[in-house]
Amino acid sequence: MTTVIEVKNLRKVYKRTRKVAVDDVSFSVSEGECFGLLGPNGAGKTTTLEILQGLRSATSGEVTLFGLNWKQHETKLRSLMGGVMQHNNLYEKLKVKECVELFASFYPSYTPIDTLLERFNLSEKKDAWLSELSGGQKQRVFLAMAVVGQPKLVFLDEPTTGLDPTSRQEFWHIIKDLKEAGTCVMLTTHYMDEAEFLCDNLAIINSGQIIESGAPSDIINRTFETPVIKEPRKATLNDVFLKLTGSTMERESYA
Template sequence: MNAITCRNLRKTYPAKPPVEAVRGIDLTVQVGECFGLLGPNGAGKTTTMEILEGLLDATEGEVEILGQLWGRDDDAIRQRIGISLQETRLSDKLTVRETLQLFRSFYPRGISPDEAMERVSLTEKSRALTDKLSGGQRQRLAIACALVGDPELLFLDEPTTGLDPQSRRQLWEVIHEFRKTGRTVMLTTHYMDEAERLCDRIAIVDAGQVIALGTPRELIAKIGGHQVLEFRVSSGTSPEFLAELEQLPAVQHVRTAGETISLAVTELHTTLPALLERLRQRNLELVELSSRTASLEDVFVTLTGRHLRDDAP
């Protein structure tokens, strides 16, 4: 049994012309894995997530959660999942403990408020009003509310947006501890490093469709280079020059972002001397040069063209 299976998922909003937010998505999430759903704004990932969570009806398609179907087994599914939205509005006049007691009352079984607080390191704040919590503490409380029903499947919609680095790492640890029990996590995030660190597999969504699916390592391999060479030159570059860069040895892909040119390469030691020689031939002065390991961010930009579209006039 899979944790999530959706087939030919579609969501169309009435308009002139109709808006197709989701256009035939097929996904399978295995029990016990952390699955990431990534995409630029307007790509359809939030709509997809809300359909999987049972918060939004699909126009077409079938969604199976833990072997049960939305539209047939709704009450049973809700008892087995936990949801933490990107922004959760909690009562300012309740304490942390009272908030968790309220959410615990929604489920016939689950964990105690004390255990939920312990899981997210909020025990010392049990008597604090929610409006007195920091941003990171409020986000941990929101996740505790999703955990108090002891879910088998946890949905997290951008759980660390706006948090400081320490708060982000604390939430990562909460997710790791949840998964140690064999439970399943599905999350969206705008942080590529977070997706690389947390997710076993990732689907990249653009224009309402899945355009790439695999492990972070598999997706990075798709851009063809294990390393990225980035540089800037003193004067402008021409399309002819960019075409020449594509012919350099070991270069798999060329991308521009503003004045910075990025080369995805398989053998840095082979490409670098050839690049320097090409710059000398064209009398181009090197202003900046760096190299790094290819990341999921490179995959995202290559596949969606997000930075290229942002830079477009």
């Protein structure tokens, strides 16, 4: 498997506050892999993702993406990746379709915009201003912007926060499709079911340090002496929501 992300001894100290946000973090992610960064609020997830995306400088350590680095290969790297930031108030003065078209224009090839808007259930809103959308609708636009250019690497910082269960499930399918196409996905989430479902490997970060990493099932079995045996999945309130609100998706089994 080709290594896409290689992070070695990454450290970030915010200058003004002298806060050590990321402390000697190392990991690697392969092609077609979904890698999760989990951890409590303030653990250093967004800081790490921002450094990886070339939006913030590291204090020390090494980051290579596709064997390239931000100092020498910024233009090439931008064409290979897409992303959704956790805090994003840009683009409020654009319409939904314009936002996605703008991002499509940054890439050599892209998914037809109308197809993508349909997939994200945004067709009805394509001429709406971003400022007129609900929180979850806006989040779906950001996801569409992240993937429209068919990037080889996608960074998603809490992509499903605020999404309704149907949109969240649709998002999971989109990530699965991306992975099958060989795209490497790096995401943060506070939803452990999501991490377990989507991530091939993950790292748990606490106070800037990785305290555990590996495949979700290996981590579970290492953490609890008695192996956790998955019972066949029972219907949940989530399933009720999907059924009653007319989700067209087939139900995914976690079991």
